[in-house]
Amino acid sequence: MTAPDPTGPLDGHLDDDYPAYTMGRAAEMLGTTQGFLRAIGEARLITPLRSAGGHRRYSRYQLRIAARARELVDQGTPIEAACRIIILEDQLEEAQRINAEYRRAAEDTRPPAAS
Numbered sequence: 852m853t854a855p856d857p858t859g860p861l862d863g864h865l866d867d868d869y870p871a872y873t874m875g876r877a878a879e880m881l882g883t884t885q886g887f888l889r890a891i892g893e894a895r896l897i898t899p900l901r902s903a904g905g906h907r908r909y910s911r912y913q914l915r916i917a918a919r920a921r922e923l924v925d926q927g928t929p930i931e932a933a934c935r936i937i938i939l940e941d942q943l944e945e946a947q948r949i950n951a952e953y954r955r956a957a958e959d960t961r962p963p964a965a966s
Contacts, residue, residue, distance in 0.1 A: 867912045869910055872911075873907070874899070874908075881917055887917075896916060896917075896937060920934060923937070
């Protein structure tokens, strides 16, 4: 399940990985606290980049992950479990993508069936 994009329309920047949002702005956009963002950072779900002054900066991609964590926590899942669930979902999605690539490659190398 994919959480809604908390950043809305492109919000002025095209790069999903660009660390455009301060911690305060990210928390506001997600409707959560800065402590929540710190907690999912400590759980290593996301690792915000740091500005030259040492302030946390978040990308649109990271905000989508944080929104999914918040969704699980709002449903009663402990934050550590929510982070683990998201990590496992991501690993499963990646494994499925790789398997699909292998299947396509295997099909491409098969000789045509004799009629």
